[in-house]
Amino acid sequence: MSDSNSAMGYDSVAQEYLQKRQLKQGAAGWILLAGLGVSYVISGDFAGWNFGLAQGGFGGMLIATVIMGIMYTCMVLSLAELSSSLPTAGGGYSYARRALGRTGGFLTGTAILLEYAIAPAAIAVFIGGYCNELFGWDGASVYAAFYVIFIGIHLFGAGEALKIMLVITSIAALAIIAFILGMIPHFEVANLMDISVDASAVGASAFLPQGYIGIWAAIPFAMWLFLAVEGVPLAAEEATDPGKDLPRGIITAMVILLVFGGLVLVLAPGGSSAELMKNHAAPLVGALQAVYGENSMVATFVNLVGLAGLIASFFSIIYAYSRQVFALSRAGYLPRFLSLTGKRKVPTLALIIPGILGFLLSLTGEGDLMITMAVFGATLSYALMTLSHIILRVKEPDLERPYKTPGGVFTSGIACVLAVIAFISTFLVSREAAMWSAVFYGIMVAYFFLYSRHHLVAQAPEEEFEAIANAEKELS
Template structure:
């Protein structure tokens, strides 16, 4: 390998062996956990409880199939780029970038939306909110990430643990108040064809509720972004992402059934803090106060972990030459300094709009595009590279990834049904990003193929280890 390549990659190294499967499962849970506290419930207002339950079931199936597909690809291709690396392996540089760009839109906008929600939670507790709160949260958590991946992941586990405790405590407290009749207290709309007590806003409502159902699982697909820092990627990443998904299915079922049944679907469909309102309505006021505080921990956990996710994705895209190369420079602690800071500054500026709901819907559009492309990558890898070593194999093979592919396209149209503005804005952003690649960065790639980049990386690490030894 040339000295130029060795020097280039020597400055772009992540710390190996930082995370076992338990830390990776914790990462997957913390990506998502804030979604159990709020946001999902607005889907009940769109579709009624029955319609939202159908939407949640469809999205649970989509994510489960996607996670099983990602588990196979992450074991075979353990790279920090996650879905982008998988797509690049089988669809070439353009397919890789278009997948990475969709994930980037999701991971760059989601923290900006979440920090606005954090500001609202801080205001409810302290009366203080605004740009200073947003700036403080971005600065504090980027600083922790700069200290090191191991420290960041362990901090995140503690914060996530508090949020999980709040959800489980809420579920136990509400168990005795379960009343199935309250799930169907939204009257069937006289203006909607085919509206029933089960589907008070018809099948259109189910369609429009899909983005809110995704909020129960959104970003769990980011676990493979930690592949280069896992102790044993071929075993740890599949175990970590599947364990996270199974746990999230459990917590989603708890909030979906127990929270609306305590106070009524109509009230919960309008609530900014559904768990807190359900506890207050059932007389659990002390626990409600505690959960209100720990709900902030849930938001912080997701904010904190998605910062980790976007930094690893941008690091990988930059190292390959898709994005400006300075973004993949790593510090002495082997953390991607500029990949943490630059998107943080841009996210903070986006948060000043105060439009958290719009950014969330845009993040969902980016996510669904990436899910379709990642599912397609799994299908194409099975067809084109049947001999590729697969330490973990997806149960059901291409049927499983085919289900994820179809449902992700349905979910993409669901955002249009709910918020056409978010859909159009995201597509415009996506086209601008694609033009950047086709007009500029495709001529500045570091390696022609993913295999070539991995070979360069392994050689650089080997050379460094030899020099240090």
């Protein structure tokens, strides 16, 4: 490595460095990738979204969901292009690195890491609640068991883990289909409007019981119906044909999630009661129990299989955080030992160490707080990723793009603006979550500016482009 590159903050590494940091190529085709995208999100159909009814009533939650559905659809179409053009395990971080430089890339990767490292801890708390209701099990032993079992499966191999994930996700999807078929005959519009109206709120009505502000406040909960689908590109280096499989996989997942999310939002309160649903811990089960009785077969089935939905998201987001840690570590942004892979081509320590931290967080039992922190990180990353799409379209028009986003920068521009709005909305839900997110960011940014930006790895896929550009400048 030249002195110039050293001055730019790059360290020279031997070829052996990357040989010890390889993922298993060809482990996932587009069907597994689509299953991964649905798996990330499907727990949100079973619980969490309904708290938006308390914030904005059915009308507020419906409008917020439409807005977030547009944002996620536009973002997914943008990421489909970026993932086919820059297929690395860094996902959104690698796109921002190319478009926004080292600092922008790191801030994006850190936001994604905040989302994916904390979300499994929140889901573990919800899994504990389900296990307590179904089997009388709860607490630290349940959280530990799920972390150990599912990290263990991931350590066995990416292909095997993704296939198991697809099976669990299919079971959860079957429960949602059973719920939809069971609730359609009982739908009544009046059930959607039975939340009491706050007459002091501007624009308050039966449709918007909390007024216009309720739409804004419901946005983070509307996101829960789609949150984490953007993680599909993290499987880029394990895809069979990244240029074709990644766009097809993430777009298919988004279509399925739009259908599931829309039907669940309308049928759960519409078939039972919006008032009943707004604070229910298990809204799909509660809606079925209200219609068919507490011990009915369909309610019991969805209750049991609802656990599979939580497990699917827990399982898949473990995969996501490990690949994000792997990519940031391989490039030197995080300690390099975290990106080492074993014989099975999985990043062992990138799975285990964040898992230990997540388990410790789950012991707090603050699932709602952790969800809001995850949303905080997610919305920030969305704004930066879609901005990266716009910048790369302008700066690198000749970049090979096997898939091109319909609408181009107009599509990514819509997603970027809506992501900023969603980011601001998180402050309405929990300032405490924003504070803890800021603490996390402060620690990570301090590490970057004080150490890691001076010791990046030029041979890493996300850094190679700039290293080549620097060499060309020297020659010219």
